[in-house]
Amino acid sequence: MLGIIKLILFFIFLLVVFVIHSLMTWMIPGRLLRARLIGRSISCFSSLSLKLLGVDVNVEGDLSELQGKLILCNHMSYLDILCLASKFPTLFMTSVEIKQTIGLGHICRSSNCLFTERRKTKRTPELVKHELEEIRYFLKNGLSLLIFPEGTSTNGAAILTYKTALFEPVIQEQIPVVNLVLNYLTINGEIFSEKNRDLVCWYGDMEFFGHLKELAKLKKITALIKVGSTFETSSVSRQELGKMAHEEARSLFVTFH
Numbered sequence: 595m596l597g598i599i600k601l602i603l604f605f606i607f608l609l610v611v612f613v614i615h616s617l618m619t620w621m622i623p624g625r626l627l628r629a630r631l632i633g634r635s636i637s638c639f640s641s642l643s644l645k646l647l648g649v650d651v652n653v654e655g656d657l658s659e660l661q662g663k664l665i666l667c668n669h670m671s672y673l674d675i676l677c678l679a680s681k682f683p684t685l686f687m688t689s690v691e692i693k694q695t696i697g698l699g700h701i702c703r704s705s706n707c708l709f710t711e712r713r714k715t716k717r718t719p720e721l722v723k724h725e726l727e728e729i730r731y732f733l734k735n736g737l738s739l740l741i742f743p744e745g746t747s748t749n750g751a752a753i754l755t756y757k758t759a760l761f762e763p764v765i766q767e768q769i770p771v772v773n774l775v776l777n778y779l780t781i782n783g784e785i786f787s788e789k790n791r792d793l794v795c796w797y798g799d800m801e802f803f804g805h806l807k808e809l810a811k812l813k814k815i816t817a818l819i820k821v822g823s824t825f826e827t828s829s830v831s832r833q834e835l836g837k838m839a840h841e842e843a844r845s846l847f848v849t850f851h
Contacts, residue, residue: 747796777818
């Protein structure tokens with residue numbers, strides 16, 4: 595019963611935010627100002643949602659200087675976005691497949707997310723050019739952008755090799771890259787493990803609303819964001835940058851016990 599109440603309140607929050615963001619889109623003509631205000635709104639919404647869902651997020655390191663940087667983070671669940679956004683306002687980039695998911699896609703569009711087409715058969719040169727120009731535009735104008743370079747969400751067992759195509763604008767413009775690692779530590783007082791990971795991790799062909807319903811039943815989740823290095827991009831290739839960031843992320847990631 596408590597899970598249903600939490601779920602209803604979460605969707606009420608979500609509806610309010612959707613209306614606010616729709617009004618912002620209609621009333622605020624400036625794209626950059628609109629993106630900044632929506633980022634702050636999402637950060638506030640995320641903090642309230644995590645309190646409702648019983649998620650406690652701590653930070654190890656300094657998150658004070660993320661503005662104007664590309665942020666990298668591993669990816670295990672839609673919950674990641676709430677955990678990260680609660681600690682700092684940023685734009686997010688996710689996949690076109692998420693954009694096309696009923697419910698979740700509407701949430702992402704109203705939240706001013708950028709989208710990348712990860713399916714090779716649909717990645718035309720024109721589409722790739724547009725994606726890279728979008729990244730360059732927001733970063734050069736002082737906003738931060740967070741991407742999940744694994745290219746998909748995972749089951750939390752390990753961090754996948756980082757895909758580097760979206761690093762191109764930061765290499766060209768010499769924009770710094772910040773490395774973050776998100777760890778889920780406990781679920782209802784038990785260590786995050788292979789046994790209980792699917793209560794939080796959302797990956798593969800898991801159904802979104804069914805998973806969210808089960809997550810809302812949980813009493814307590816603890817998570818930790820570890821802040822890694824800030825990489826300067828003036829003298830590295832995107833492949834080198836991807837390798838360095840991935841190796842560091844693996845060293846900061848808490849593996850199953």
